[in-house]
Amino acid sequence: MAEGINLFPLFLSFRVALTATLLAFLIGIPIAYFLNRSNGRIADIIDTFLTLPIVLPPTVLGYYLLVLFGRQSSLGRMLEEKFDITIVFTPTGAVIAALVVSIPFLIKSARSAFAGIDPSLLNAARVLGRTEFNIFLTIILPLAWRGIAAGITLSFARALGDFGATLMVAGSIPNETMTMPIAIYDALLAGNRDLVNILVLIMTAVSIAVLYIINRLEKKLNKGQPL
Amino acid sequence: MTDSTLKVAITKKLKHFQLDVDFEVKKGVTGIIGPSGCGKSMTLQCLAGLQKPDSGEIRLDDQVFYQSDVRINVKPKERKIGYVFQNYALFPHMTVEENITYGLKGKSPEEKKQKAFDMIEKVQLAGLEDHYPEQLSGGQQQRVALARTLVTEPELLLLDEPFSALDYHVKHILEQELIRILEEYYTGTVLLVTHNMEEAYRLCDNLILYEQGQIVQSGKKEDVFHRPATVSAARIIGCQNLFPVHSVSEAGDHLACKAGDLTLQILSQPVPEAVDHMGIYAENIHFRKADDHTDNLFDFTIAGRLKGIHRTSVTIHVENTLSLTASVPNEEVDSLSQEDVKVELPPSQLFLLESR
Numbered sequence: 001m002a003e004g005i006n007l008f009p010l011f012l013s014f015r016v017a018l019t020a021t022l023l024a025f026l027i028g029i030p031i032a033y034f035l036n037r038s039n040g041r042i043a044d045i046i047d048t049f050l051t052l053p054i055v056l057p058p059t060v061l062g063y064y065l066l067v068l069f070g071r072q073s074s075l076g077r078m079l080e081e082k083f084d085i086t087i088v089f090t091p092t093g094a095v096i097a098a099l100v101v102s103i104p105f106l107i108k109s110a111r112s113a114f115a116g117i118d119p120s121l122l123n124a125a126r127v128l129g130r131t132e133f134n135i136f137l138t139i140i141l142p143l144a145w146r147g148i149a150a151g152i153t154l155s156f157a158r159a160l161g162d163f164g165a166t167l168m169v170a171g172s173i174p175n176e177t178m179t180m181p182i183a184i185y186d187a188l189l190a191g192n193r194d195l196v197n198i199l200v201l202i203m204t205a206v207s208i209a210v211l212y213i214i215n216r217l218e219k220k221l222n223k224g225q226p227l
Numbered sequence: 228m229t230d231s232t233l234k235v236a237i238t239k240k241l242k243h244f245q246l247d248v249d250f251e252v253k254k255g256v257t258g259i260i261g262p263s264g265c266g267k268s269m270t271l272q273c274l275a276g277l278q279k280p281d282s283g284e285i286r287l288d289d290q291v292f293y294q295s296d297v298r299i300n301v302k303p304k305e306r307k308i309g310y311v312f313q314n315y316a317l318f319p320h321m322t323v324e325e326n327i328t329y330g331l332k333g334k335s336p337e338e339k340k341q342k343a344f345d346m347i348e349k350v351q352l353a354g355l356e357d358h359y360p361e362q363l364s365g366g367q368q369q370r371v372a373l374a375r376t377l378v379t380e381p382e383l384l385l386l387d388e389p390f391s392a393l394d395y396h397v398k399h400i401l402e403q404e405l406i407r408i409l410e411e412y413y414t415g416t417v418l419l420v421t422h423n424m425e426e427a428y429r430l431c432d433n434l435i436l437y438e439q440g441q442i443v444q445s446g447k448k449e450d451v452f453h454r455p456a457t458v459s460a461a462r463i464i465g466c467q468n469l470f471p472v473h474s475v476s477e478a479g480d481h482l483a484c485k486a487g488d489l490t491l492q493i494l495s496q497p498v499p500e501a502v503d504h505m506g507i508y509a510e511n512i513h514f515r516k517a518d519d520h521t522d523n524l525f526d527f528t529i530a531g532r533l534k535g536i537h538r539t540s541v542t543i544h545v546e547n548t549l550s551l552t553a554s555v556p557n558e559e560v561d562s563l564s565q566e567d568v569k570v571e572l573p574p575s576q577l578f579l580l581e582s583r
Contacts, residue, residue: 123277124316128330128379129304138329142320 005198008175009183010206016091016166016179017159020098024106024155027099029148032110033136047111054104062168065097069169087169094170094177101162102155109154113147114140153211160207230254230288231382231416237273237283237293241266246280246440256409256417258427258448261437261463267420268313270437271385274418275310276303287383287416309381313388315372317360323347323371324356330379346378349412365393366401373405377413384409386419390426402429424465428452436463456499458582461506467552468512469580472505481522481574487548492522492574499581509540511576512553514568523572529563545570 069087170177
């Protein structure tokens with residue numbers, strides 16, 4: 001490892017963050033939709049638990065995940081025996097850690113975006129003969145897209161930068177589960193300042209580029225929509 | 228052939244009162260009037276299936292939309308009702324054409340386009356097909372909302388405060404336009420909700436007066452406006468002068484009514500069972516020089532004035548026993564203070580009411 005820089009952590013970080021964000025989108029949007037539709041106490045309780053990862057220290061969160069998915073737990077054992085899936089100390093574990101820390105941002109943004117839609121638009125669509133699912137696709141998603149895109153951006157950034165939860169669940173096995181933030185810490189401990197500088201720069205540049213792209217996308221998709 | 232008769236008998240508990248209405252509406256425009264928050268819009272939402280009543284029945288001809296005892300509650304999308312919302316509820320991310328085709332289903336794209344195009348012509352929106360709602364004026368938005376609904380050929384059309392979002396100076400033009408579009412292209416039943424009496428009178432054939440979730444009076448607009456039956460009804464339609472009456476007795480072809488220290492002659496009319504009030508519109512109080520031939524001519528003093536653009540509201544004390552408000556053209560206000568000018572309460576314009 002004298003001259004060449006090992007870019008594995010960079011690729012792993014992006015793979016983990018992208019997968020986690022995609023999962024967060026697929027899981028988070030329906031949750032946000034149903035939270036927005038039901039305003040009862042149960043929705044509030046669910047909302048509280050879903051917001052917890054924002055407040056909890058990532059190491060605490062990571063510890064919970066470790067307990068939940070570890071070999072000692074029945075869930076972890078079942079996943080391993082029945083589906084041959086190991087969570088702890090694998091890239092899958094990194095994805096789960098990133099998903100859990102990032103999904104609250106997406107749910108929060110999407111929920112408030114859904115709540116911001118004038119209910120009479122939905123009523124108009126109902127009276128015009130559309131099904132709820134069709135209304136979700138043709139009215140709700142397009143109108144909430146700005147808020148959802150903001151949520152995607154935030155949750156992607158959070159997933160990309162996670163250190164504590166990922167370290168607890170996935171560890172820091174070089175070339176296997178060592179993500180960018182962990183690699184930076186690792187290089188710093190090893191006293192390799194040059195490597196730290198390069199990794200930090202790469203991370204910053206790529207993050208800026210991704211955020212910029214998402215922002216552009218968000219603007220484009222919002223054409224024709226009033227402010 | 229159906230005659231688009233709508234029968235409604237529903238109850239629904241609301242926050243501050245119970246909505247409990249029972250009415251039947253036939254072809255033509257029927258207005259539901261009442262103060263804000265009296266259950267008007269809730270009624271429309273129940274008709275459209277957007278809200279569920281607690282009990283009762285809603286049917287249009289032989290189709291049952293809602294019937295509580297057999298647990299029928301047809302979904303909004305299957306009721307084929309047209310609904311124009313208060314703020315028009317146009318989809319902001321869709322063009323005029325996309326908005327108008329949104330409710331057309333099961334047709335080929337060409338067919339949809341053709342139908343939308345025809346409707347766009349009818350409501351005079353040609354050239355604006357690719358515009359977004361935010362680029363349109365209030366009146367154009369209203370026409371898009373109307374077109375979006377009418378293109379689905381609804382059997383019942385619900386209009387919720389269609390003019391409340393518009394500036395005063397375009398209101399009159401748009402009212403005429405709405406009447407034109409409805410007369411030319413819509414033959415079904417129209418139910419219009421408003422709190423504006425003038426608007427209701429201009430647009431509707433029949434009226435239903437609402438107060439606190441109850442129907443106070445209903446019927447042809449002329450009857451409702453000129454012969455309100457109760458004090459509540461008179462108040463809703465904007466009659467400013469309501470005062471207690473102590474006795475009513477026949478006097479030839481007239482009725483003689485005692486109100487305060489006055490005896491008023493009024494034209495023969497059905498006397499409500501529990502008659503206890505009388506009313507007269509502010510516009511119907513006249514002022515004239517004293518003569519011997521006119522009934523109900525009294526002395527008065529002016530207690531206050533409130534000058535409007537065209538007319539002045541004048542508060543008068545009649546013979547020191549009755550306080551009334553008259554609406555007088557601004558240029559005639561000064562002549563009221565002249566000597567031997569008296570106030571006339573025309574017998575044909577006074578009506579008897581019960582407070583119930």
